[in-house]
Every structure is written in C-alpha cells, then in structure tokens.
C-alpha cells in the first residue's frame with residue numbers, strides 16, 4: 337500500500353463548545369495519510385493519475401474554513417467522509433489537532449481511521 341500524505345494543514349475555523357469559541361475562529365491542524373496506488377502516476381509521470389495533494393488540501397481549506405461544528409469528532413468525521421467520497425480514497429488516517437484549546441497542552445484532538453486498508 338502506498339500513501340499520499342498532508343501534514344499540519346493549518347485552517348482557521350469556528351470550532352468548540354464554549355461561548356468564546358462560537359465567536360472567535362481558531363486554528364486546527366490536519367494530518368492525513370491516504371492510501372493510493374502511486375505506481376500508475378510514477379510510470380506515466382502524469383498528475384491526472386495521482387491523488388493530487390494540492391486538490392485535497394484546497395478542498396479541505398474550503399470546507400473546514402466554512403464549517404461551524406461543536407466537536408472535533410464531528411469535524412474529523414466530516415473531513416474523512418469528504419476525502420473518501422470526492423477523491424476516491426479507500427482508506428485514510430486523519431489526525432485533527434486543536435493547538436489553542438488547552439493552554440498547558442501543545443495540542444489536543446482526535447485521530448481516526450476509516451475505510452478498508454489495502455494490502
């Protein structure tokens with residue numbers, strides 16, 4: 337199994353349960369590991385055969401930037417569903433960090449895996 341990854345994609349969004357979090361955007365950081373067979377792209381040197389990490393990043397920037405969820409669990413799930421549905425990804429691991437949520441912690445958040453992991 338090959339992986340295409342995106343690391344620490346930073347997006348300002350409205351997320352959280354507290355009143356201040358409903359008024360003020362804060363950053364989240366997204367890490368994605370996405371299963372993809374990279375051999376067809378490598379053999380043809382053709383961007384059309386890739387899982388284009390620029391296209392995935394731009395779509396997530398658009399979606400997360402416009403979202404207003406309460407929980408990181410909900411946002412992570414929605415991002416995973418979007419990437420699998422729109423980009424044909426069969427398995428992914430997604431980590432969502434909220435670096436400004438707890439003053440004493442570098443970050444908090446969730447990590448999920450969805451889909452069937454290829455051999």
Ligand SMILES: Nc1nc2c(c(=O)[nH]1)N=C([C@H](O)[C@@H](O)CO)CN2
Nearest residue numbers: 351352353354406407408409434437
């Ligand atoms: N498992 C979770 N715990 C908490 C969440 C969350 O989304 N998932 N959110 C909060 C607050 O919004 C936090 O980020 C700031 O105190 C608390 N716990």
